[in-house]
C-alpha cells in the first residue's frame with residue numbers, strides 16, 4: 842500500500858449549503874483526508890524538511906474552509922483537494938467532507954473525492 846498521511850475528523854465550521862438558513866449560519870463540517878505521499882525520506886532523516894508538514898496543510902485547510910461560503914460539499918471537497926495537491930510531493934488526495942446532522946433522520950451526509958496531480962494539473 843502506498844505511504845499515506847491521514848488527517849482524521851477535522852471538525853470545522855463554515856457557511857455551506859443551498860438553503861436560506863445555511864447561508865446565514867455556519868454549521869459543522871467534518872473533514873477526513875488521506876494524502877498519498879512517499880514518506881521514505883522523512884522516515885530516514887527524521888527531518889521535518891523532508892516531510893509534507895501535516896500541520897501546515899491543516900492550518901491552510903482551516904483557513905480555507907472557515908472563510909468559505911460554498912453552496913455544495915462537492916465544491917468544498919474540490920477546493921480542499923486542490924490545496925492538498927499544491928505540494929508536488931502529494932501524488933493523490935482523498936477528501937471526505939461531511940455535514941453532520943444536515944440531513945433529517947441521518948447521522949451525517951457528505952462526499953468523498955479522490956484527485957491526482959494529473960487530474961488537476963495534467964502532470
Ligand SMILES: Nc1nc2c(c(=O)[nH]1)N=C([C@H](O)[C@@H](O)COP(=O)(O)OP(=O)(O)OP(=O)(O)O)CN2
Pocket residue numbers: 846892893894895896897
Ligand atoms: N509530516 C509530518 N508533519 C508534522 C509532524 C510529523 O511528525 N510529520 N509533526 C508535527 C508536530 O509534531 C505535530 O504532531 C504537532 O504539531 P502542533 O502541536 O504544532 O500542531 P497543532 O495543530 O496542535 O498546533 P497549534 O498551533 O497548537 O494549533 C507537525 N507536522
